[in-house]
Amino acid sequence: MxxxxxxxxxxxxxxxxxxxxxxxxxxxxxxxxxxxxxxxxxxxxxxxxxxxxxxxxxxxxxxxxxxxxxxxxxxxxxxxxxxxxxxxxxxxxxxxxxxxxxxxxxxxxxxxxxxxxxxxxxxEVENRALRARVDQDLKMVGEGYAMSQLREQVAMAAPTNGRVLISGGNGTGKELVARSIHALSRRRGGPFVEVNCAAIPEELIESELFGHVRGAFTGAVSDRRGKFELADGGTIFLDEIGDMSLKTQAKVLRALQEQIVEPVGGAARIRVDTRVLAATNKDLTEEIKAGRFREDLYFRLNVIPIFVPPLRDRQEDIPLLSEHFMRLFAREYGRRFKSLDPSAAAVLAHYGWPGNVRELRNVIERLMIMVPGEVITAQDLAFLGGGVRPAPAEAVEEIRQLHDARDAFERDYILKALARQQGNISRTAEALGVERSNLYRKMRALGIAAPRGSERDEDGG
Ligand SMILES: Nc1ncnc2c1ncn2[C@@H]1O[C@H](COP(=O)(O)OP(=O)(O)OP(=O)(O)O)[C@@H](O)[C@H]1O
Ligand SMILES: [Mg+2]
The missing domain is CATH 3.40.50.2300 (Response regulator)
Known part of the structure; x- marks a missing residue:
């Protein structure tokens, strides 16, 4: 082009x-x-x-x-x-x-x-989405069996130009797999263009994928190139493909069969050389049975199937992933790296992770912002609440005793500091070397009532 x-x-x-x-x-x-x-x-x-x-x-x-x-x-x-x-x-x-x-x-x-x-x-086109999240690097972290299998599959699929269908639950790392495949392919110099099929309104998706000519519909004030064309020489990533309507599926199927796209409202047929990667968190065979997904499209897309397993099935990677994200957020927020004490590590290992790696990433981000000290404990993870799967009884007992001891100590310590500062929160926080909001949070967690008349202005959470 x-x-x-x-x-x-x-x-x-x-x-x-x-x-x-x-x-x-x-x-x-x-x-x-x-x-x-x-x-x-x-x-x-x-x-x-x-x-x-x-x-x-x-x-x-x-x-x-x-x-x-x-x-x-x-x-x-x-x-x-x-x-x-x-x-x-x-x-x-x-x-x-x-x-x-x-x-x-x-x-x-x-x-x-x-x-x-x-x-x-x-x-710009290629990185628009990416740049908003500067931390998006392409490292696939994890040394367990599942991850090494996955890495191997990615390495094998990458150079082939074949279509890849990536399946797996929410936040398991499907997009990361797609980006890695592109980065390891001969097309790495070309664009990587992502289309989130679930996020684009039905009436716009065809124009988004194939482009449109001016006047094709209200609001089409000038010609616009579609994502397939923008990805020419590179890779298009059709994310959440299970959410695409049957009508759009038919058009995509044609584009795949003929390597040709037709902008909405135009007569042009544009030849494109675009590799297609797709991802879904749905079971497409079920969708096919239910009549919501075209079987022929499924076979076209599923040339190389890659399944990304849920995080709870690769528990052994949790410590490495946690460290990876801590490093990331330490850099991003200019904070010091923290460590997880054994009680915290046990909580992370036994939690069910319904949101998979993305949830772990969010949890670590939250900890990096909220925890004042350098050591993260199970107490700091209390917000994970009910989702924690029971740990072995002894471990629980040890952790509980350790917690109780720590809580008792902290409570005592904070109460004494408060007394020394006549209940003034700001000065107490300063004396303890923590943020005021952190002190409030800590006090709430430990059941210490805020002294009456203490200023609670900018304390958000
Ligand atoms: N193995 C991994 N190593 C490092 N980071 C990872 C890994 N897997 C996932 N991540 C990170 O976790 C987050 C979620 O991953 P990603 O967006 O690829 O998941 P997804 O399966 O596409 O999620 P969704 O279903 O929500 O679209 C991203 O920030 C990604 O970089
Ligand atoms: Mg995704």
Whole structure:
């Protein structure tokens, strides 16, 4: 697929020179002579990069840029700045232009900036979801049997280009498996594009997957590329595929059979080279029996099946995973690494983990924020409550005694500190070296009533 560039410049010489050199570089190029004409073009076609002159007759470059932003044109814009109006160029960058080039133009430099913009844009598309969660690294942690099997399956599937259907419960790590497969494949340099089939409203999913042409439906103000096309040369990850409607399933099946997508409302047939990975937390064979999932699509997708087991079946990995997440959140929140004492480790090992690895991650995050000291104890995990499966009786007894002793000690200690500070919570917290909110929490857990008249303003939880 050729990338497309729109040039907006009133000087015919500049348009001709730029269009020529960019076409030589393999771009599809359109050129217009005013901001108005540029905006008009953008309602009819999608471009990958826009070159926009600052000095224009009619509405100037900055206004044109602003209108593009208002219309949510998300192609990167490179400003062409006349000699001596660097200030406007800087302003343009502030409104969201990608970069600027100066007249008289160096064609070589301009080509370079365009290709940078394009690369940046691709990264952007690919990473939009990812960047929000900077911690999303691709390490599959776990040394137990289940994890080593899983790693082996991922390594075998990755280089083949085959379709993979990843199944497993909520939060088991299906997306991580998909990302790992992409990262270990020959397509790793291409985009990884995720589509959450459950999160997109039924009436938009086809457009999301296959794109649409302007006017295809209300709100389709310009052409839009679908995710299959955006994933060209890379991988598309169809998450929660079990939630896709039968109608959309039929279209996806066609796209898989023919490697061709048809944007909604258009006549074009676009050939794409996209590897398909899918995931589901449903039992698709059940869905097929119930008439909610197409059997033919299931067979197409399930070329390489990978099952991610629930966390309770790989208990041996819990300590490693906990450490992994602690390191992650210690970095993210700038806190010191904490350790789990044996009582806490026992609670984590015996808990049922209905939310699997994601739940463990959330639990660790919570502990890293809430626990003031450097050691996490079973007491800090009391919020896991009823989900804890019974530990062996002796272990429970030991833990209970240890807890009781610790609680009694802490209670006494805090009460004395409070007395020394005449019940002033802020000063007590300071004296004990903990956050005020932590002290409140601790007191509540230990059954110490807050002294009357103590300020309870910003104490949230
Ligand atoms: N083996 C693992 N090692 C390290 N982190 C993991 C592992 N498995 C899962 N995670 C982390 O746990 C979280 C949940 O994993 P992921 O999103 O891949 O699960 P999922 O099965 O797609 O979940 P859902 O069903 O909710 O979509 C992510 O932050 C992921 O990075
Ligand atoms: Mg997922």
């Amino acid at each position: 050729k990338a497309s560039v729109l040039i907006v410049d009133d000087e015919p010489g500049v348009r001709a020179a730029l269009a020529g050199v960019l076409r030589d570089e393999g771009y599809e190029v359109d050129a217009v002579d005013s901001g108005e004409a540029g905006l008009d073009r953008l309602t009819r076609a999608a471009y990958d990069v826009i070159l926009l002159d600052i000095w224009l007759p009619g509405i100037d470059g900055l206004t044109t840029l602003q209108r593009m932003r208002d219309r949510q044109v998300d192609a990167p814009v490179v400003m062409i700045s006349g000699h001596g109006n660097i200030e406007s160029a800087v302003k343009a960058i502030k409104i969201g232009a990608f970069d600027f080039v100066e007249k008289p133009l160096s064609l070589e430099k301009t080509v370079l900036v365009v290709s940078n913009a394009l690369r940046q844009q691709r990264l």
